[in-house]
Amino acid sequence: MNTAIRQVTIRGRVQGVGYRAWVEHQARVSRLEGWVRNRRDGSVEALFAGPADVVSEMIARCRHGPSFAHVDTVAEEPADADALNLRLAGDRFSVLPTI
Template sequence: MSGAIRQVTVRGRVQGVGYRAWLEHRARGVQSLEGWVRNRRDGSVEALFAGPADVVADMIAACRRGPSSARVESVTEEPAGSDALNLRPPGERFSVLPTI
């Protein structure tokens, strides 16, 4: 896949407020985007976005706002490799993974 692959961690009031479901719905609405989202036991939400650089940047910008019920305190991002996409079940473009 060409383009950008970024791993994102969102901290704040982002669990128990529909953040993960909001992110999944938004990501599935973008045909050129692949990846996954999951909750982490530390209370953060982690996501991987892969696709055209502008699409990935738009998703990261959306993560900084989140749904109206969330309170995003910080979003960190870093480059990731295409092997991180293998965490998804086969055949899924965007997945919700189990909490780690």
């Protein structure tokens, strides 16, 4: 199985519209590992780990987001397994505090 770990930053109207909860739900349904959090600059940051095709599909869904969101850009870059350590203990996918 070809696995991938990708970190994404989503910009636009993505805070105050349920974006983090939507990402968490989508990631859990897709059986991905990782985390999502708001950033003080108004963006949302997420890390997705799992089969490469499922990670790519998740990133594609992030380009649209939930119905009240308006996504301007999604920047993505490779990440390493150490980035998964930000998850809460025992969680497969975590919603982290704002940074």
